[in-house]
Amino acid sequence: MKKLSIAAIMISAAACGDADRTPKGILGPDEMKDILVDLNIAEAYGNNMPYTNAASFDSLRQEKIKIYSKQVLDLHHVSVKEFYTSYTWYEDHPDRLKAVMQQVQEDITKKKNKAPEMGDQSAPLKFRLRIIFPYAEKHLLVSDGTDTIKPFIRHQSK
Numbered sequence: 761m762k763k764l765s766i767a768a769i770m771i772s773a774a775a776c777g778d779a780d781r782t783p784k785g786i787l788g789p790d791e792m793k794d795i796l797v798d799l800n801i802a803e804a805y806g807n808n809m810p811y812t813n814a815a816s817f818d819s820l821r822q823e824k825i826k827i828y829s830k831q832v833l834d835l836h837h838v839s840v841k842e843f844y845t846s847y848t849w850y851e852d853h854p855d856r857l858k859a860v861m862q863q864v865q866e867d868i869t870k871k872k873n874k875a876p877e878m879g880d881q882s883a884p885l886k887f888r889l890r891i892i893f894p895y896a897e898k899h900l901l902v903s904d905g906t907d908t909i910k911p912f913i914r915h916q917s918k
Contacts, residue, residue, distance in 0.1 A: 782856075787838065787846040789856065793863045795836050795843065800868060802828035 782788055787795070806825035833843055850857040 782846075783849070785842070785845065786849045787842070789860050789863070791836070791838075792846060792850065792860050793867065795832065795838060796860065796864045797867045797871075798832040798835070799829055800864065801871075802832050 803825050806821055806828050830840065833840060850860060
């Protein structure tokens with residue numbers, strides 16, 4: 761009886777020891793948070809793109825968001841399959857998903873609070889972007905001559 765109770769205690773201790781770990785092949789909470797924050801920013805950017813043809817607005821917007829989302833995953837060196845596998849795992853573990861989403865919300869709120877007021881647009885674009893996206897100069901194609909960007913595209917060195 762004593763051996764059985766010791767074995768039960770050891771098994772329950774081993775089962776509880778991995779409670780905070782994510783399985784192999786699943787993105788960790790911090791990496792998942794970073795990706796979800798960037799995906800939210802990409803979606804917001806895609807939703808605010810001006811289009812002249814109202815008839816094709818929704819399909820163009822959705823296509824742009826897909827492109828930006830793929831670029832975000834590429835920047836994080838994560839495949840679409842790996843992301844969806846991880847996201848599905850987090851959906852199956854609502855307590856973990858809730859914790860990650862709360863971190864995402866906090867991070868986006870911090871970025872939003874750092875952003876300048878709409879009237880404070882006198883600074884060059886690359887400096888304004890740095891407030892929201894700290895590594896903007898490394899990951900965004902920013903034109904010095906005009907105030908346009910192509911988001912989430914790395915500079916190509918030749």
